[in-house]
Amino acid sequence: MAKADQIEIGLRIIIEQPVVGVLHSLQAKDDGPLDAKTSGTGEALSFDLPIRVAPGPRFFGDQVRREGPVRRFIYIRIGQLAGDPASPWSRRMKIDIHDLDEDLLTRAIEGRGVIEIVVNGTGKDETPACATVPPVRRRLSEG
Numbered sequence: 001m002a003k004a005d006q007i008e009i010g011l012r013i014i015i016e017q018p019v020v021g022v023l024h025s026l027q028a029k030d031d032g033p034l035d036a037k038t039s040g041t042g043e044a045l046s047f048d049l050p051i052r053v054a055p056g057p058r059f060f061g062d063q064v065r066r067e068g069p070v071r072r073f074i075y076i077r078i079g080q081l082a083g084d085p086a087s088p089w090s091r092r093m094k095i096d097i098h099d100l101d102e103d104l105l106t107r108a109i110e111g112r113g114v115i116e117i118v119v120n121g122t123g124k125d126e127t128p129a130c131a132t133v134p135p136v137r138r139r140l141s142e143g
Contacts, residue, residue, distance in 0.1 A: 010114035018121030025082040027075035029062040091130035113140040
């Protein structure tokens with residue numbers, strides 16, 4: 001439940017160039033997989049979720065994780081962690097949100113769209129990207 005000083009906005013994580021056939025999911029509140037999906041031909045995977053923003057800015061939500069006093073991020077579970085016990089991979093991507101651009105946040109809070117964070121899903125070694133994955137781009141989408 002949101003507190004009075006928190007505003008809910010939409011966030012979309014787009015994984016471009018995911019490894020074909022590898023299951024990806026959000027990490028649920030209970031640390032399990034949520035909204036698992038696989039790319040059959042290399043098409044991008046998209047995960048939509050609500051987050052809450054309070055002055056500071058501070059970030060909250062069922063999928064928002066914290067590290068230290070400032071860092072906030074979203075986990076994308078991969079392979080076994082996403083619910084595929086036969087996968088050779090058991091990984092997570094860490095997608096930072098604590099450093100979202102103030103202009104993007106303001107426009108999203110005003111109801112002018114959904115913040116999209118686009119990341120590359122394949123690492124330099126051609127396996128699923130993992131650990132902290134830097135954004136390829138961040139933008140506001142109309143929905």
